[in-house]
Amino acid sequence: xxxxxxxxxxxxxxxxxxxxxxxxxxxxxxxxxxxxxxxxxxxxxxxxxxxxxxxxxxxxxxxxxxxxxxxxxxxxxxxxxxxxxxxxxxxxxxxxxxxxxxxxxxxxxxxxxxxxxxxxxxxxxxxxxxxxxxxxxxxxxxxxxxxxxxxxxxxxxxxxxxxxxxxxxxxxxxxxxxxxxxxxxxxxxxxxxxxxxxxxxxxxxxxxxxxxxxxxxxxxxxxxxxxxxxxxxxxxxxxxxxxxxxxxxxxxxx
Amino acid sequence: xxxxxxxxxxxxxxxxxxxxxxxxxxxxxxxxxxxxxxxxxxxxxxxxxxxxxxxxxxxxxxxxxxxxxxxxxxxxxxxxxxxxxxxxxxxxxxxxxxxxxxxxxxxxxxxxxxxxxxxxxxxxxxxxxxxxxxxxxxxxxxxxxxxxxxxxxxxxxxxxxxxxxxxxxxxxxxxxxxxxxxxxxxxxxxxxxxxxxxxxxxxxxxxxxxxxxxxxxxxxxxxxxxxxxxxxxxxxxxxxxxxxxxxxxxxxxxxxxxxxxxxxxxxxxxxxxxxxxxxxxxxxxxxxxxxxxxxxxxxxxxxxxxxxxxxxxxxxxxxxxxxxxxxxxxxxxxxxxxxxxxxxxxxxxxxxxxxxxxxxxxxxxxxxxxxxxxxxxxxxxxxxxxxxxxxxxxxxxxxxx
Ligand SMILES: Nc1ncnc2c1ncn2[C@@H]1O[C@H](COP(=O)(O)OP(=O)(O)OP(=O)(O)O)[C@@H](O)[C@H]1O
Ligand SMILES: [Mg+2]
Numbered sequence: 001x002x003x004x005x006x007x008x009x010x011x012x013x014x015x016x017x018x019x020x021x022x023x024x025x026x027x028x029x030x031x032x033x034x035x036x037x038x039x040x041x042x043x044x045x046x047x048x049x050x051x052x053x054x055x056x057x058x059x060x061x062x063x064x065x066x067x068x069x070x071x072x073x074x075x076x077x078x079x080x081x082x083x084x085x086x087x088x089x090x091x092x093x094x095x096x097x098x099x100x101x102x103x104x105x106x107x108x109x110x111x112x113x114x115x116x117x118x119x120x121x122x123x124x125x126x127x128x129x130x131x132x133x134x135x136x137x138x139x140x141x142x143x144x145x146x147x148x149x150x151x152x153x154x155x156x157x158x159x160x161x162x163x164x165x166x167x168x169x170x171x172x173x174x175x176x177x178x179x180x181x182x183x184x185x186x187x188x189x190x191x192x193x194x195x196x197x198x199x200x201x202x203x204x205x206x207x208x209x210x211x212x213x214x215x216x217x218x219x220x221x222x223x224x225x226x227x228x229x230x231x232x233x234x235x236x237x238x239x240x241x242x243x244x245x246x247x248x249x250x251x252x253x254x
Numbered sequence: 255x256x257x258x259x260x261x262x263x264x265x266x267x268x269x270x271x272x273x274x275x276x277x278x279x280x281x282x283x284x285x286x287x288x289x290x291x292x293x294x295x296x297x298x299x300x301x302x303x304x305x306x307x308x309x310x311x312x313x314x315x316x317x318x319x320x321x322x323x324x325x326x327x328x329x330x331x332x333x334x335x336x337x338x339x340x341x342x343x344x345x346x347x348x349x350x351x352x353x354x355x356x357x358x359x360x361x362x363x364x365x366x367x368x369x370x371x372x373x374x375x376x377x378x379x380x381x382x383x384x385x386x387x388x389x390x391x392x393x394x395x396x397x398x399x400x401x402x403x404x405x406x407x408x409x410x411x412x413x414x415x416x417x418x419x420x421x422x423x424x425x426x427x428x429x430x431x432x433x434x435x436x437x438x439x440x441x442x443x444x445x446x447x448x449x450x451x452x453x454x455x456x457x458x459x460x461x462x463x464x465x466x467x468x469x470x471x472x473x474x475x476x477x478x479x480x481x482x483x484x485x486x487x488x489x490x491x492x493x494x495x496x497x498x499x500x501x502x503x504x505x506x507x508x509x510x511x512x513x514x515x516x517x518x519x520x521x522x523x524x525x526x527x528x529x530x531x532x533x534x535x536x537x538x539x540x541x542x543x544x545x546x547x548x549x550x551x552x553x554x555x556x557x558x559x560x561x562x563x564x565x566x567x568x569x570x571x572x573x574x575x576x577x578x579x580x581x582x583x584x585x586x587x588x589x590x591x592x593x594x595x596x597x598x599x600x601x602x603x604x605x606x607x608x609x610x611x612x613x614x615x616x617x618x619x620x621x622x623x624x625x626x627x628x629x630x631x632x633x634x635x636x637x638x639x640x641x642x643x644x645x646x647x648x649x650x651x652x653x654x655x
Contacts, residue, residue, distance in 0.1 A: 089570075104566075166569065
């Protein structure tokens, strides 16, 4: 096991540049991003369409490598890692949730939640443990009664909750969310924010991209991007608190 | 991800597309069935040949005079046969043979035309054609030119029905002969029906049926039985130089030919070999087509499931996990085809044999070979699609619709 430092920032990036070689003019989707995220922090990233938010998230999620610049996760240089190490990073240390949920349509909720455990190389769990942990994770997002539903039998909000349970199943200390409420109505969005805030209180650092100011308002800190750069980075003076709903109440939302 | 889990995963996605999976493996099914069926047919043919060879007589050496040259007499004479019997070491018997024009055989009201052969006493043992009832003629019969006859099994039945043929007097052409024996049933070997011919002493044949003085003492073949397979070569060598000397020809350009069952087996085997090569090509082509089919469907599958691959990678699947998943899927697909192919091939071969359409022997190693070929095809043709899946860019894959 790698020793993960308990002090210092969980994310540190310096001079991130991402260039896309499309068309005649190379496109600088990230143009020198430098920032840090503290352990257990809740950060929202805002900005116009095309400002580079997703590009940044993909680098942070180890799904993409920057053209230039450095990324340290828990003090480790991600740029130095090989493909298998990156996979392990995505598997155990980062949870990723997407605007479009990205559940596997043929698997039921429980099987979807289980997936990251199946790919875990270290500390493998046996089938029984995987099942009980998946059930617990689904219950924690209020889907204890929908474990055997396929994604197409679930509402958008419920699908996103399955995705959150999946992102958290290997107990990462960082959750990345790219427009997690982008496809949801305000009620479901509020539920999701409630779950994220609760996770954050439990110590999970969250970086969330959103277009909606009232969603961003749930974060402790708000970063604005434009043309691949950070143009403002401020603490959120009046952080909104989603109704602290219980699992039982979540169960009731169909 | 463990191996078992990967298998489960691959199996699951194949089940989802049952019909497509089946159609994809059709090439492998046909290829594998062809391998098994064809090997069974050629093994069956070989077994049939081996049986025939054994039926010819074991450790048999066949000496024939040059024939088929118009106006030329057969080169072998009876004295050649006697000389071989006296001088060649390592042989256990000799039989000299000459044939005459087919004759009408008659007893009571029954009569028909029949091939007739003049033989010497060694015939039953040298040619492995045992006597059923009565006896074969002796050297004494030969020397005294006794008018005796030994009937083929079917001839005896056709002529006498339920009556015992022994000691009956019958007409052969215009010669009256006494039946002294009936051969055991033997059937046909190499187009000769041993049950439908009759044997008389060679001397009687010369006297009564070959009136042309020129062919007196001439033989069409001399059969020699070697004591064991080990003495065959030496016996052949001795016979060759003895006959060359007697005929005043060079060993290198003889006026006779010497053949063994081995020669006959070899010519037959060459035919089987050609057949087998041809079949191997047919099988190879179908397996290749099957492999390409699998590769094609796996590429389709990778494209269809690009997003799934992206999701799996984004939650921590390593390249090797993805590669293994698709490789195993290809192998399971081809093994599944192999299994159906084995069942088809084996039952086809069995049916051919049962219905008497063709003699087949199911070769057990062909089943192993077929499975190995199927697995290999899965690996070889699955590798490229699997590799493609494993090297997909996760972001592109996730964006794929
Ligand atoms: N794979 C790619 N190839 C070429 N250009 C790309 C690619 N991905 C992103 N871009 C470009 O990079 C820029 C930043 O894109 P990005 O997706 O990061 O924006 P975003 O801030 O997430 O926008 P949105 O709010 O619409 O999601 C855009 O101009 C986009 O067109
Ligand atoms: Mg985006």
